[in-house]
Amino acid sequence: MAASTPRTAYWRGFRAALPFTIVVGPFGLLFGVVGTEAGLDVAQVTGFTVLVIAGASQFTALQLMQDNAPTLIVIASALAINLRMAMYSASFAPHLGRAPLWQRALIAYMNVDQTYALSHADYEAAPSQSVAAKAAYFFGASTPIIPVWIGASALGIVVGEAIPPALALDFAVPITFIALITPALRTLAHVGAAVTSIVMAILLGFLPWNLWLLFAGLAAMMVGAEVERRMGARP
Amino acid sequence: MTEIWIIILALGVGTFVIRFSFLGILGNRALPLWLLRHLRYTAVGILPAMVTPLVLWPEATGGQMDPSRIAAASLALAVGLWTKNAIWAIVVGMATLWGIGWLLH
Numbered sequence: 001m002a003a004s005t006p007r008t009a010y011w012r013g014f015r016a017a018l019p020f021t022i023v024v025g026p027f028g029l030l031f032g033v034v035g036t037e038a039g040l041d042v043a044q045v046t047g048f049t050v051l052v053i054a055g056a057s058q059f060t061a062l063q064l065m066q067d068n069a070p071t072l073i074v075i076a077s078a079l080a081i082n083l084r085m086a087m088y089s090a091s092f093a094p095h096l097g098r099a100p101l102w103q104r105a106l107i108a109y110m111n112v113d114q115t116y117a118l119s120h121a122d123y124e125a126a127p128s129q130s131v132a133a134k135a136a137y138f139f140g141a142s143t144p145i146i147p148v149w150i151g152a153s154a155l156g157i158v159v160g161e162a163i164p165p166a167l168a169l170d171f172a173v174p175i176t177f178i179a180l181i182t183p184a185l186r187t188l189a190h191v192g193a194a195v196t197s198i199v200m201a202i203l204l205g206f207l208p209w210n211l212w213l214l215f216a217g218l219a220a221m222m223v224g225a226e227v228e229r230r231m232g233a234r235p
Numbered sequence: 236m237t238e239i240w241i242i243i244l245a246l247g248v249g250t251f252v253i254r255f256s257f258l259g260i261l262g263n264r265a266l267p268l269w270l271l272r273h274l275r276y277t278a279v280g281i282l283p284a285m286v287t288p289l290v291l292w293p294e295a296t297g298g299q300m301d302p303s304r305i306a307a308a309s310l311a312l313a314v315g316l317w318t319k320n321a322i323w324a325i326v327v328g329m330a331t332l333w334g335i336g337w338l339l340h
Contacts, residue, residue, distance in 0.1 A: 023321055044239050051247030056278065060285055061242055066294075074242050079249045081281050087274040090257040090266050097258065108255035168332055171304055172325070174289040175311050175332075177282050179324035182315025184279050193276040194283045201284035202291075213284055220280030225272035 004129055006136035013118065013140025020114045021148040027055050028149045030172055031062075032156015033163060037170075038062055042157055049153040053112055053146065056180070057081040059173055060213075069210040077213045088116040095123045099135045107135065110142040112149075188231060193224030303335035 004012065028049065035045040040062075048058045057078040064074040088111055096107060119138045123129070129137075163169055185191050200216035207215065257266070266274075290308040292298045311328030315321065 026322075026325070040239065044243065047240070047243045048246075051243060052250050054246075054250055056282060057246065057250065060281075061246060063285065063289070065239070065242065071238055071242060075245045075249065077281075078242075078246055079253070081278060082250045082253050084274055084277040085250070085254045086256050087266075087271060089254055089259075090271075093257045101259070104259050105255065108258055109251060111254045111258075166336070168295065168336065170295050171289075171293065171307065171332055172329060174286045174308060175325055175328035176321075177286045178308060178311045178328065179315050179321040181279060181282050181286075182312060182324060183319045183321060185316065190276065190279050193280045197280050197283035198287050201287040205288065213281065216284035217277065217281035220284065221273045221276045224276030224280060225269070228272055228275070 004126065004133045004137075006130075006132045009122075009129065009133040010136040010140035010143075013122065013137035014143050015140075016118050016122070017114065017141040017144050020118070021144050024114060024145055024149050025152045027176060028152030029156040029159075030169070030176060031055060031058055032153040032158075033160040033169060034059070034156075034173060035062060035153075036157050036160040038066055045153060045157050046150075049150050053110065053149065054082050054085075055149075056177065059177070063173070064210050064213070067210055073209045073211065073214075077210065077217075080214060080217055085111060085116075088120075091120060092116075095127075095134050096131060096138070098131050103135050107138050110138075110146050112145070114145050115141045187228070189224045189227035192227045193220040196220040196223040303332055303339075306335060307332035 031049060032045055035048065035058075040048075048061075052058055060081055061074050061078040064077055069077075089108065092107070092111070096104060099107070115138060118141045119134070122137050123134055181194065185194060197216050197220035200219050201212060204212035204215055206212075286308075290304060291300060293301055293304055295301075296304075307328045310331045311324045314327045315324035318324070
């Protein structure tokens, strides 16, 4: 790839991210709808989408709140889902570690699955780009994705009340998660973790305070890591 | 009410700290391999557990098993595995649920 200036890198990231708005948009819309139906007001739904920007953990928090789980369990379970982003952060460090602090803070704030995956692939393909170009690529990728996420959620708040219960939108949440998980099941270790997760959820369902979710997640992570170690191969 | 805001703020701050961790504070330090191995499976380890009771004992049916929801979830899973495309899995899953609901009424 020819040496990229921050400007060309920005637009390259912008164009690469455009198709992903098709995934992010409906997911954000759904959060607006489901959050409103769960009894959250406009400020609270918006607070979630703007401050957290992590759909899966937001839906988890919402679900556990409806189950009347203790506040601490809600926070711990939802944060556990975002732990994978520590890995994103670590893999960005060699590329963006020398960017100005305000840029690194902004990148951290907007480091979601889509912006991470796109940027990481670009850095791997062209590792010799300047730090400024790499940061610009990330901001380019964020430009369509983050506003669409927030805007779609706001739209969901507005249209939510107009959606009839016959559409069974409650079930769009588990369906969406199934759809998001399945493409990630690309190795035996991932499949092992997912199956463990399901079995433990059924076996541990008797535990109070939705603790089964944390324990099932922990057990599944251990199974995934162990299978990977025995297979001796990185996915 | 305030409890919801505590959850929102704690999640916002906590998630930012996770995302900022290595990029901002810990710098270029390499993560131990065993930790990386576990972190790789957080999403795929927790999300199926969360989905399971929603599919098997949905609140909308008072916690009773609902064949149409189980069929919809199974088809979404099959399509997701087959196409590796999240959008198709969602479309087929919801269409199944609506289709069965429409046939039964």
